[in-house]
Amino acid sequence: MDFDQADGINQAIRRLSLRHRARTATLLTPLGLHPGQEALLLELDRTGPMIQAKLSDALGVEPPSVTLMTRKLEAAGHVRRAPSPDDKRASVVELTDSGRALADQVKALWCDLAEESVAGMPAETVAGLPGILNTITGNVDARRSTA
Amino acid sequence: MDFDQADGINQAIRRLSLRHRARTATLLTPLGLHPGQEALLLELDRTGPMIQAKLSDALGVEPPSVTLMTRKLEAAGHVRRAPSPDDKRASVVELTDSGRALADQVKALWCDLAEESVAGMPAETVAGLPGILNTITGNVDARRSTA
DNA sequence: TAGTATTGCTTAGGCGCATAACGTTAGCCG
DNA sequence: CGGCTAACGTTATGCGCCTAAGCAATACTA
Numbered sequence: 358m359d360f361d362q363a364d365g366i367n368q369a370i371r372r373l374s375l376r377h378r379a380r381t382a383t384l385l386t387p388l389g390l391h392p393g394q395e396a397l398l399l400e401l402d403r404t405g406p407m408i409q410a411k412l413s414d415a416l417g418v419e420p421p422s423v424t425l426m427t428r429k430l431e432a433a434g435h436v437r438r439a440p441s442p443d444d445k446r447a448s449v450v451e452l453t454d455s456g457r458a459l460a461d462q463v464k465a466l467w468c469d470l471a472e473e474s475v476a477g478m479p480a481e482t483v484a485g486l487p488g489i490l491n492t493i494t495g496n497v498d499a500r501r502s503t504a
Numbered sequence: 505m506d507f508d509q510a511d512g513i514n515q516a517i518r519r520l521s522l523r524h525r526a527r528t529a530t531l532l533t534p535l536g537l538h539p540g541q542e543a544l545l546l547e548l549d550r551t552g553p554m555i556q557a558k559l560s561d562a563l564g565v566e567p568p569s570v571t572l573m574t575r576k577l578e579a580a581g582h583v584r585r586a587p588s589p590d591d592k593r594a595s596v597v598e599l600t601d602s603g604r605a606l607a608d609q610v611k612a613l614w615c616d617l618a619e620e621s622v623a624g625m626p627a628e629t630v631a632g633l634p635g636i637l638n639t640i641t642g643n644v645d646a647r648r649s650t651a
Numbered sequence: 652t653a654g655t656a657t658t659g660c661t662t663a664g665g666c667g668c669a670t671a672a673c674g675t676t677a678g679c680c681g
Numbered sequence: 682c683g684g685c686t687a688a689c690g691t692t693a694t695g696c697g698c699c700t701a702a703g704c705a706a707t708a709c710t711a
Contacts, residue, residue: 360611363618364546366630367528369637370621371543374521375564375698378667380644381514382699393667396518399511410689417522422668424691429666446676446689464507471510474517474640482636483513489629489636490516493621497527522668525697529669540697557659569698571661576696593659593706 370493377474384466388459389433393418395463397426398435398452402460406451408441435459517640524621531613535606536580540565542610544573545582545599549607553598555588582606 381392390398393416400415401407407415413423427450430436435456441447452460475483528539537545540563547562548554554562560570574597577583582603588594599607622630 363615365634369634468510471513487512487516
């Protein structure tokens with residue numbers, strides 16, 4: 358592959374990352390959230406209480422990041438952390454009522470953001486989009502196999 | 505749009521951002537670079553010397569980020585900063601020989617990364633990819649118009 | 652020409668993310 | 682059992698990115 362094509366792809370991904378995150382930040386600010394935290398809330402809302410290691414895995418983020426994010430969300434009252442009964446090392450994270458309410462608001466924003474993102478694109482393209490993105494993600498994911 | 509579809513899109517973008525950046529970091533580490541710096545080098549290599557404000561615009565990044573990145577790349581010897589002759593506020597950034605050599609290495613990595621990213625995807629899809637991504641980027645870009 | 656707004660850059664502080672190193676608890680196996 | 686490895690979580694540190702605030706120089710305009 359020649360450099361121009363490669364650059365077109367890599368740069369497009371880079372810019373998309375920056376802008377999508379920036380837009381997310383703008384939408385989340387009124388809720389008092391920072392990008393990344395919304396994923397944590399949504400994951401807990403989707404799957405229910407879970408220990409940090411599982412959260413780390415679900416979010417695709419390293420454990421220290423989870424430690425700090427949960428600490429901040431806990432300080433904000435959106436999340437509660439309790440020692441796990443079966444494993445004295447682990448700590449279980451769960452949504453508070455406040456967190457659940459916030460998750461609902463995030464969900465609404467999430468829909469707005471997705472609609473805004475794919476505005477003007479043919480339905481076919483939109484339908485195939487997640488598959489394409491996930492394929493790329495899988496290709497560059499060092500977590501499994503290649504490592 | 506329902507939440508599941510929206511989540512599929514947003515989450516796909518989020519994960520792609522994380523993984524692509526992580527992969528970039530892995531590839532760049534042997535060169536002593538961190539993700540983001542490669543874009544700066546490539547931009548200078550492509551367009552030639554320019555002031556930081558222009559760099560900031562080209563990279564899609566805020567001025568303070570450029571200040572720190574150029575400072576570090578300057579300390580590493582890859583970039584040189586000189587006061588602009590026509591504007592006493594501005595400072596012109598340009599590649600050193602070392603920086604130019606590094607840019608060539610980055611270009612090679614850039615091709616590898618792009619190939620790896622789109623591995624197994626039909627050529628048609630690959631060809632349309634930058635357009636799709638840029639459309640989304642434009643849709644969520646608060647920089648122009650909507651602001 | 653004087654006064655004001657704008658532009659270019661920097662500093663300070665904050666967040667998400669990462670890696671490295673550490674203590675603690677669980678699990679495995681000789 | 683005792684010991685060794687693996688897993689959970691935390692702290693420390695560093696980077697890119699951001700916003701807010703400030704200083705210096707330029708541009709605009711009355």
